[in-house]
Amino acid sequence: MRPFFSRIIKPWLALTAAAIVAGASQQACTKDATAKAPDAPVAAEVGRRENGVHVVELAVTEKGYEPSPVQLKQGEPVKLVVTRKTDMTCATELVMDEYKIDTKLPLNTPVEIAFTPSQSGTLRYGCAMGKMIAGTFVVE
Numbered sequence: 001m002r003p004f005f006s007r008i009i010k011p012w013l014a015l016t017a018a019a020i021v022a023g024a025s026q027q028a029c030t031k032d033a034t035a036k037a038p039d040a041p042v043a044a045e046v047g048r049r050e051n052g053v054h055v056v057e058l059a060v061t062e063k064g065y066e067p068s069p070v071q072l073k074q075g076e077p078v079k080l081v082v083t084r085k086t087d088m089t090c091a092t093e094l095v096m097d098e099y100k101i102d103t104k105l106p107l108n109t110p111v112e113i114a115f116t117p118s119q120s121g122t123l124r125y126g127c128a129m130g131k132m133i134a135g136t137f138v139v140e
């Protein structure tokens, strides 16, 4: 009975406990961040509103475009203020084909990019080399 318990039941108990813990933390995450659409990427609500314009500050760091994904509203004008803070990556521009944006990002200089998302869904933008380094907007 003892060896059986140790070999089979104990690992099983450990696995069950781990599954319960994982399940609980997953639920907490879902509740916090993705209450509206559990399947969509977790888009942060960031920025401020100025005269009907959604102003979003982005930085380009060693990790890429930050923050990402960012939540935008369909039909609401957006002003991105993008500051490239690193010279260590190829993300020296911001390219977003859907809105014909192709803007150079000089180092440590805030650059404004304006557009109005006209369709809901996910918008991918990135560097000039096929968006190898990329960020996303989730338009709702």
Ligand SMILES: [Cu+2]
Pocket: 090, 091, 127, 128, 129, 130, 131, 132, 133
């Ligand atoms: Cu690149």
